[in-house]
Amino acid sequence: MTRHLVLVLGDQLDAEAAAFDGFDPAQDRVWMAEVAEESTHVASSKPRTALFLAAMRHFAAELEARGRPLDYRRLDEPGNRGTLAAELADAIARHAPQALVMTAPGDARVLAALRATAAAQGLALDVREDRHFFGSVRDFAAHAKGRKQLRMEYFYREMRRRHGVLMEGPDGADPAGGQWNYDAENREGFGRDGPPAHPPPPAFAPDAVTAEVLALVAGRFAGHPGQLDDFAWPVTRAQALQALAAFVEQRLPDFGRWQDAIWPQEPWLWHSQLAAALNLKLLNPREVVAAAEAAWRAGRVPLPAAEGFIRQILGWREYVRGIYWTRMPGYASLNALGAHAPLPDFYWHGATPMACLADAIGQTLRHGYAHHIQRLMVTGLYALLLGVEPQAVHAWYLAVYVDAVEWVELPNTLGMSQAADGGLMASKPYIASGKYIERMSGGSLCARCRFRPAERVGERACPFTTLYWDFLMRHEARLAANPRTVMQVRNLARLPDDERRRIAERAAAIRGGALETPPAG
Known part of the structure; x- marks a missing residue:
């Protein structure tokens, strides 16, 4: 019995x-x-x-x-x-x-x-209760109770204090280095020479168990997106611990500086690739945060790099889980911007004339992975500017990424990427023109693209740039009321009516499928 x-x-x-x-x-x-x-x-x-x-x-x-x-x-x-x-x-x-x-x-x-x-x-x-996390859903609900606005920064500081992470002073009440975050020292873009030499993450050759799974998936789900030729993810706790140690030793020291930079055909750069192991519970976030903090205290890692990485684990990861479980099931259906365009077909095969999207989507389908800027400011940004229904974007992210579990993927997609929750999770929509991608990639992606990020209209205009200005026009009143986007709206006011008309016409053509490219064969 x-x-x-x-x-x-x-x-x-x-x-x-x-x-x-x-x-x-x-x-x-x-x-x-x-x-x-x-x-x-x-x-x-x-x-x-x-x-x-x-x-x-x-x-x-x-x-x-x-x-x-x-x-x-x-x-x-x-x-x-x-x-x-x-x-x-x-x-x-x-x-x-x-x-x-x-x-x-x-x-x-x-x-x-x-x-x-x-x-x-x-x-x-x-x-x-899932003890894997630093805090419980009840803890987050208590944090959120009575607040007019939720902001990750305040939650993150509370978590730092509660768990004594990167804290100093006689009573441990002061943030290490006197600052709560080091964004101003992090997040550089690559110059035109591209990224300096960097070690790849460890690759784990499939053993007999994994090989059997790969054969099963290739046959059973042959019509599903993605490829298996390069599969080398950690699938055991021992492998996940090895991946953690390699990241802290080899890539964390420069992680902060380059965490927002992108470069074509460089999927890994200085990112950890630990999210999948964390989300499967092969790693505990406490040991990940402790390893990063210990490396800083031992002088092996600069404080800005350690803080920038720990913020992702102790801050964002815990924050989005709280948003998910305190707001579901209604959160999944939110669509504050009234976006209803279909997801372009090229998201499933990667054949598009836009070099940055082709690179990010191709990498995603090959490895099941893209780093956070490729997700937020390339694939996510294009869908947001195009006006894709956020639930379709959510379904794509949940489908294609190896680290996608709904509690973490849904709020990041609907809230942060697609601004569909009306500002609950993020204080502004993350919008930019093609100039942002040009800057963060050192011009490398735009140099191999037929579109020009500085141009708003015409056949050579970057679709990101055209759609950026169209987005400002379509949501002008909402964005003008937000202190963090009001300057962008003021720039919009300088455009003559004729150029506004041409932007709207070009944006409508893009939404109508003008840039759809069928896959070869």
């Missing part, structure tokens, strides 16, 4: 998670299932699906090595029912547990499905 059936999802690969508290191998059993629904509710890319399945199978082997009884359902087993709900109902029928136990999941859709299944079976579902 089974006392507890402990449910473990594909992004909960932590043997010390709360779901295992009090686990008794004589009475309890772990349940895991690979199901097609998790790769088809959005068209999950091949690298993303492969990463989840390979990491799950390695974690299952670890659980068995620890002596934890395991019911594991593989995707390629005959009779696989295709959904978590159906597979769980079958496991309940076979094991007759007295109760179900799980750590809080990262997807509201999954939580709702599992709760409904438990209720239909007349079983209690014990959803336990």
Whole structure:
């Protein structure tokens, strides 16, 4: 007889998670299932699906090595029912547990499905706090209560104080170096000579388990986007720890300086590529933050670099989770700017005459990865300026990136990238013309493009630049009321009516598909 059936999802690969508290191998059993629904509710890319399945199978082997009884359902087993709900109902029928136990999941859709299944079976579902994070959802709700506006900066400072991260002074109340952030010293663009020499992240050759998964995904999801030829992501905790150590030692020292820079055919640069391992729970954010802070205190990493990286983990990552769980399910349907254009087809194949988009999307489909500026200020910016429906942008990001789990991807996409939440998450829309991309890439992307970032109208005008001015015209009243965008609107006021008309006409042609390029073959 089974006392507890402990449910473990594909992004909960932590043997010390709360779901295992009090686990008794004589009475309890772990349940895991690979199901097609998790790769088809959005068209999950091949690298993303492969990463989840390979990491799950390695974690299952670890659980068995620890002596934890395991019911594991593989995707390629005959009779696989295709959904978590159906597979769980079958496991309940076979094991007759007295109760179900799980750590809080990262997807509201999954939580709702599992709760409904438990209720239909007349079983209690014990959803336990996810200790992986620095703070709980209740902590964030307390932070947000009574505030007219939520701002990550204030939340981040509160988290620094609470957890004693990068703090100094007699009572540990002062930020290290006397400043809370070092953006002014970070975020340089590359000059025309491009990035200096930099070591690549460690690559993990597929072992037999991962190779089997790659073959399964290539066959089962042949029509899904993405490629598997270069798959080398960490799929075990040991590999994730190796990736963390290599980043801190080799790339973190220059991370701050170059964190916003882009260069063609350079997917990794100084970024950590640790988000996927963090989101699968192969790494704990505390050990990641501690490693970065220790490297600074030992004099191996400049403070601006350590702070800029820690801000991403202790600040943004915790902040977006709080936004997600305190605002769902309604948050997913927000569309404050009334954007309803379809997502251009080239987002799924990368064939576009815009060099920056072709580079970022091609890299994304090849590796399942792009760094935050490529996401926010290339693929995200174009969709925002074009007026794409934010839910379509969300579905694309959730599908293509290996580190995409809804709790972190949805607020970053709808709130920060697409400004669809009306300013809840970010104080302004992140909008810019093609000149921003030219500056941050040292002109390298624009030099290989037929469009010119300084031109607003005409056949040579950069679509980013045309759409930027069109965006200002379409949302002029809203942007004029925002102190952080009022200067951009004042620049708009200098344009003569004839040029405004020409911008609007060119923008309409772009939205009508003038730049769509079918893939070769």
